[in-house]
Amino acid sequence: MSDYGLLVDYEYCTGCHTCEVACKQEHRIEAGKTSGIKIVELLQELPGGGLDIINMPILTHLCYLCAPRIKNGQLPACQVHCMADILKFGKSEDLVKEVPKKRKAIVYTLSGFSI
Amino acid sequence: MAESGVTIHRTTSWSAGPGCHGNCGVLAHVKDDKVIKVEGDPGHPWNQGRLCPRCLAMTQYMYHKDRLRQPLKRVGERGENKWEAISWDEAFDYIETKMKDIRDKHGAESIVFQQGTGRDIGGWISMLAYAYGSPNWIFGLSGVACYTPRLMTMWATHGDHCVMDAAQWHEDRYDNPSYKVPESILIWGQNLNSSCPDGFFAHWIVDLMKKGSEIIVIDPRFTWLASRAKYWLQLRPGTDGALALGFLNVIVNEELYDEAFVNKWTNASFLVIDDGKKGQLLRESDISKNGKAENFVVWNSKSAGPAVWNSEKAAYIDESITPAKEGAFEVKLADGKTTSCKTVWAMLKESLSQYSPEKVSEITWVPEDKIVAAARFYAKSNPSALQWGLPVDTISATTPTSQAIGHLWCLTGNLDRPGGNVIARYPFDVTTYPFHSGINILDLPQETKDKRIGTWKYGAFRDFRAWAQPDMVLEQIFTSDPYPVKGMWIQTSNPIANTGLDPHKWHEALKKLDFVAVVDLFMTPTAMLADIVLPAASFLEKDSLKGWWVPLQAIQKVANVEDCRSDVDINFELAKRFKPDLPWKSVEDLYDHLLTPSGLTYSELCEKGWMIPPAGHSTAPYDRQEKGLLRKDGRPGYQTPSGKIELYSSWLEHWGLDPLPFYEEPPFSPISTPDLHEQYPLILTTGARSPAYFHSEHRQIPWLREIDPEPNIEMHPKMVQELGLRDGDMVYVENWMGRCKRRIKATPTIHPKVVMVSAGWWFPEKEAAEPSLFGVWDVNINQLIPMSHNGESGYGCPLKSILCKVYKAEEVANV
Numbered sequence: 001m002s003d004y005g006l007l008v009d010y011e012y013c014t015g016c017h018t019c020e021v022a023c024k025q026e027h028r029i030e031a032g033k034t035s036g037i038k039i040v041e042l043l044q045e046l047p048g049g050g051l052d053i054i055n056m057p058i059l060t061h062l063c064y065l066c067a068p069r070i071k072n073g074q075l076p077a078c079q080v081h082c083m084a085d086i087l088k089f090g091k092s093e094d095l096v097k098e099v100p101k102k103r104k105a106i107v108y109t110l111s112g113f114s115i
Numbered sequence: 116m117a118e119s120g121v122t123i124h125r126t127t128s129w130s131a132g133p134g135c136h137g138n139c140g141v142l143a144h145v146k147d148d149k150v151i152k153v154e155g156d157p158g159h160p161w162n163q164g165r166l167c168p169r170c171l172a173m174t175q176y177m178y179h180k181d182r183l184r185q186p187l188k189r190v191g192e193r194g195e196n197k198w199e200a201i202s203w204d205e206a207f208d209y210i211e212t213k214m215k216d217i218r219d220k221h222g223a224e225s226i227v228f229q230q231g232t233g234r235d236i237g238g239w240i241s242m243l244a245y246a247y248g249s250p251n252w253i254f255g256l257s258g259v260a261c262y263t264p265r266l267m268t269m270w271a272t273h274g275d276h277c278v279m280d281a282a283q284w285h286e287d288r289y290d291n292p293s294y295k296v297p298e299s300i301l302i303w304g305q306n307l308n309s310s311c312p313d314g315f316f317a318h319w320i321v322d323l324m325k326k327g328s329e330i331i332v333i334d335p336r337f338t339w340l341a342s343r344a345k346y347w348l349q350l351r352p353g354t355d356g357a358l359a360l361g362f363l364n365v366i367v368n369e370e371l372y373d374e375a376f377v378n379k380w381t382n383a384s385f386l387v388i389d390d391g392k393k394g395q396l397l398r399e400s401d402i403s404k405n406g407k408a409e410n411f412v413v414w415n416s417k418s419a420g421p422a423v424w425n426s427e428k429a430a431y432i433d434e435s436i437t438p439a440k441e442g443a444f445e446v447k448l449a450d451g452k453t454t455s456c457k458t459v460w461a462m463l464k465e466s467l468s469q470y471s472p473e474k475v476s477e478i479t480w481v482p483e484d485k486i487v488a489a490a491r492f493y494a495k496s497n498p499s500a501l502q503w504g505l506p507v508d509t510i511s512a513t514t515p516t517s518q519a520i521g522h523l524w525c526l527t528g529n530l531d532r533p534g535g536n537v538i539a540r541y542p543f544d545v546t547t548y549p550f551h552s553g554i555n556i557l558d559l560p561q562e563t564k565d566k567r568i569g570t571w572k573y574g575a576f577r578d579f580r581a582w583a584q585p586d587m588v589l590e591q592i593f594t595s596d597p598y599p600v601k602g603m604w605i606q607t608s609n610p611i612a613n614t615g616l617d618p619h620k621w622h623e624a625l626k627k628l629d630f631v632a633v634v635d636l637f638m639t640p641t642a643m644l645a646d647i648v649l650p651a652a653s654f655l656e657k658d659s660l661k662g663w664w665v666p667l668q669a670i671q672k673v674a675n676v677e678d679c680r681s682d683v684d685i686n687f688e689l690a691k692r693f694k695p696d697l698p699w700k701s702v703e704d705l706y707d708h709l710l711t712p713s714g715l716t717y718s719e720l721c722e723k724g725w726m727i728p729p730a731g732h733s734t735a736p737y738d739r740q741e742k743g744l745l746r747k748d749g750r751p752g753y754q755t756p757s758g759k760i761e762l763y764s765s766w767l768e769h770w771g772l773d774p775l776p777f778y779e780e781p782p783f784s785p786i787s788t789p790d791l792h793e794q795y796p797l798i799l800t801t802g803a804r805s806p807a808y809f810h811s812e813h814r815q816i817p818w819l820r821e822i823d824p825e826p827n828i829e830m831h832p833k834m835v836q837e838l839g840l841r842d843g844d845m846v847y848v849e850n851w852m853g854r855c856k857r858r859i860k861a862t863p864t865i866h867p868k869v870v871m872v873s874a875g876w877w878f879p880e881k882e883a884a885e886p887s888l889f890g891v892w893d894v895n896i897n898q899l900i901p902m903s904h905n906g907e908s909g910y911g912c913p914l915k916s917i918l919c920k921v922y923k924a925e926e927v928a929n930v
C-alpha cells in the first residue's frame with residue numbers, strides 16, 4: 001500500500017511546462033532528459049466535429065515525490081510552482097477522497113515512499 | 116530550510132531574466148555570490164509561489180556561456196563580429212565622446228533612443244535621452260503596437276486605464292470581502308497560459324475558472340482556453356473591430372446595457388452637430404457668445420431647449436436638467452442660425468445599425484448565433500470582466516477597435532466594479548515607468564519637445580505619452596526630413612529579429628547611422644550591428660523598483676555576474692556625463708525622489724518588499740467615479756475633458772479622427788486587396804506566444820529551448836493536403852515583401868485559410884557574423900510585413916493579418 005502520492009487535477013492543466021522545469025532545476029536534470037514529470041498534450045477531434053484538449057502530467061520513473069524536500073518540511077518543487085495549482089502532495093487515502101469532487105483528476109501513488 | 120552556506124533572498128521579477136512585465140515574488144537561493152536556485156515566493160500575493168519556466172531557468176540564463184560579461188567595442192566592420200573587450204570607463208568615455216560630437220554637429224534630437232518591450236528600462240532610457248537632450252525615445256514596433264494603442268483609447272475614453280479585476284489589488288486576493296468573482300470573463304485575443312500579459316498573471320484566469328467564472332474566448336486558434344470556454348469565437352484575424360461592434364449592436368438593440376450607469380456616467384446625452392459629415396460635439400461656445408468651448412450641450416427635455424454641461428465642475432449648470440438621451444433636435448446657434456443635432460446615443464445607435472450580427476458574421480466568419488449568444492452572455496453576467504491581448508494593438512485599425520471593445524465595459528457598467536474591469540493606476544501614484552511623459556524624471560524645453568518625431572503628424576502621439584512615432588523615425592533615417600538622424604541607442608531591444616517589421620530596412624538604417632550602441636544580456640542579430648555593446652544585468656543582479664500596476668515593490672540585487680551592470684546604473688552614469696547638474700547624487704537618491712508620493716524611501720520599500728494601496732486610496736478600487744477619487748478636484752466623475760466617459764470622444768475629434776468606433780478592413784486582406792489575395796491565398800497571422808520564450812529571447816537557454824525547439828508554421832491538415840504538402844515538411848512562407856523558412860505543424864486548431872507563423876526567431880547557435888546574423892534571415896517572419904501601414908491615429912500595424920502563400924522548400928538539415 002502506498003502511503004503518499006500526488007493528486008493531479010488535470011482538467012485545469014494548461015500545458016505550461018512549469019512543472020518540468022521546476023523538477024529539472026530541483027534535481028539538476030539537464031535539458032534533453034525527461035525529469036520526474038512530463039506533460040503530454042492530447043488534441044482530440046470529436047465525433048460531432050468539435051475539438052478537445054487534455055494536458056496530462058505524467059509522473060515518470062524518476063519522480064520520487066521530492067523526498068528530500070518533504071523531509072525538509074517543504075512541498076514538491078512541481079507543486080509549489082505549478083501555474084494552475086493542480087498538483088497536491090499528500091497521503092494517498094486523503095487525496096483519493098478529493099477525486100470525486102473534481103471533474104477530471106487522478107492520484108499518482110508511489111510505493112515504498114515514507115517520510 | 117536551506118542547505119549550508121546558502122542564503123535565501125526575497126525579491127521581485129521584472130524583465131531581464133524572464134523578460135516579462137509581471138510582478139512575481141521570487142526566492143533566490145544564493146551560495147558564494149552565485150544563484151543556485153530560484154523558487155517562487157509563496158508569501159507574495161501576485162504569484163503565491165508559482166513561477167513560469169523562464170524564471171525557473173534563471174540559473175541557466177545568468178551563467179550562460181554566451182552571456183555578455185564585458186563592454187565590447189567594434190574593431191572590424193559593422194556585422195563582422197570582431198570586438199575588443201574594454202573596461203566600463205573606456206566604454207563610457209567612448210560613448211560620451213561620440214554622442215557629444217553628434218550633439219554638437221547635428222543637435223541632440225539626431226540620436227534616437229530605442230527600447231524593447233515594457234521593461235524596467237522606460238524610466239531610465241527616457242532619463243538618458245532627456246539628459247542628453249533628445250526628445251526621441253521609441254519603442255520600435257511599427258505603430259507602437261504593444262499596449263500603448265489600447266492605453267491611448269482607454270485614456271481618451273475614460274481618462275484612466277483599466278484592467279480585468281482578478282483581485283490583484285487585495286493582499287488577501289479572492290478572499291477579500293469587497294471582491295466578486297466574475298460571472299463571465301471575455302478573453303479577447305490572448306492565449307494567456309502561454310504568455311504573461313502586461314501587468315497581469317495569466318493563470319489568475321484559471322484560479323477564477325475554478326471559482327466558477329465562465330469564459331468566452333475570441334481567438335482564431337483553438338487554444339487550451341478555447342477548449343474550456345462556454346463560447347469560442349473563431350474570428351478571421353484582424354476583424355476584431357467588426358466583432359466588437361456586433362457585440363455592441365446586440366447589447367444596444369436588446370437593451371442589455373446598464374441604463375443607470377450609461378445615463379449618469381457617459382456622454383450619451385451630449386449633442387452632436389449632425390451635418391451629414393463627421394459631425395462635431397456641440398459646445399457651449401457654439402450656442403452662446405460668452406460660452407466656453409470646454410463645455411458641452413445637452414437637450415433638456417423639461418424646458419425643450421439646450422442646456423449646458425460644465426466640464427470643469429463635471430456637472431450640469433442647473434441640477435434640474437433632464438437630458439434627453441435619444442432624439443434629433445434643432446438648436447439655435449450664437450450666430451442666429453439653427454443647426455440639426457443628435458445625441459451621442461442616437462449617433463452611436465445609428466452607426467451600430469451597420470453592424471448587425473448577420474453582417475458581422477459575414478466579415479468575421481463567426482456564426483451569427485454565436486455572436487448573439489456570446490454578446491448576451493457577456494452583457495447579462497454580473498459582473499463580467501474583459502481581458503484583452505496584443506492582437507488589438509497589432510492591427511492597423513487598432514484605435515477604433517480598442518474603442519469598440521472598451522465600450523463593452525462602459526455600456527455594461529463594468530468599469531471599476533468588483534470583478535469587472537478596474538481602473539489601474541500606478542500604486543500610490545509612484546510612477547516607475549514614465550509612460551505618459553518623461554517629466555517625472557527629467558523635462559525638456561518646449562522647443563525640444565516639438566522636435567519629437569511624429570508629433571507634427573499625429574495628435575494622439577503629441578498629446579499621449581512621450582514616444583516618437585517609430586515608422587516615421589525609420590523613414591527619417593533615410594530622408595533626413597525635417598532633420599537628420601545620426602545615431603541610435605538601443606537598450607534591450609532586437610529590431611532585426613523581433614520588433615522591426617521589414618527588418619531589412621532596419622538593417623539598412625542601422626548601417627547608415629554614424630553611431631549605434633546596444634545594451635543587452637546576450638549578443639543578438641541587432642547587437643552585431645553596433646559600434647559598442649554593453650552587458651546588462653538580469654533582475655537578480657540589480658536594485659530597482661516597480662509599480663505597474665500593483666504592488667509597489669522593490670527589486671533587490673541578490674548576486675553579481677562579472678562586469679554586468681544594471682540598465683539604470685549604466686544610464687545614470689551617462690546621464691551625469693551629459694547633464695552634470697542632474698538633480699540626484701545617486702540612483703538611490705533618484706528612487707527616493709520617485710517614491711515621494713508613497714511617503715517611503717527606497718530603503719524603507721526594500722524592507723517591506725511590496726505594498727498595496729489601501730482601500731479608499733485613489734489608486735485602489737472600486738467605484739472611484741462616485742467617490743470623487745478619480746479627478747484631481749475631488750468631484751465625482753472621470754479625468755476626461757468633460758468629466759464623463761466619452762462614448763463619443765472629444766479627444767479623437769480633436770485629433771481629426773472619427774470620434775465613434777467603426778470597422779476598417781486590414782490593409783491587406785481578401786477584401787481590401789483581392790488581386791494580392793489571388794496570388795497569396797492564405798491569411799498570415801503571427802505573434803503567437805510560446806510558454807518557453809519571451810519574444811525573441813531565451814532561444815539559448817537549454818531548459819527552455821527543449822520546450823519549443825524550432826520555428827514552425829501552424830496549418831490546418833486540410834490545407835496541408837490541398838497544397839500537396841505533409842506535416843513536418845520544410846516550406847517557404849512568402850509574399851510580395853519577402854519570405855522565410857518554416858517547418859509545418861499540421862493542426863486542426865487553426866482555420867484552413869489561416870496560418871500562424873511564430874515570431875521572434877533567430878538561432879544563437881548559428882554563425883553570428885554577416886550575412887548570417889545568427890540565421891535570422893532564414894526564419895524572421897517580419898520580412899513579410901511592411902512598416903508604415905499604421906492606422907489613422909499613427910498607432911497599430913498589420914501584424915495580425917496579412918497575406919501569404921506556402922510552398923515546399925528543399926530540406927535543410929538544421930533549420
Ligand code: SF4
Nearest residue numbers: 023036063066076078
Ligand atoms: S514531485 Fe518532485 S520529483 Fe516528482 S515530478 Fe514533482 S518535482 Fe519532480
Ligand code: SF4
Nearest residue numbers: 013014016017019082
Ligand atoms: S505546471 Fe501545472 S499547469 Fe503547468 S503543465 Fe505542469 S501540471 Fe500543468
Ligand code: SF4
Nearest residue numbers: 133135137139167311
Ligand atoms: S513570465 Fe509571468 S510567471 Fe514568469 S516571472 Fe513573469 S510574471 Fe511571473
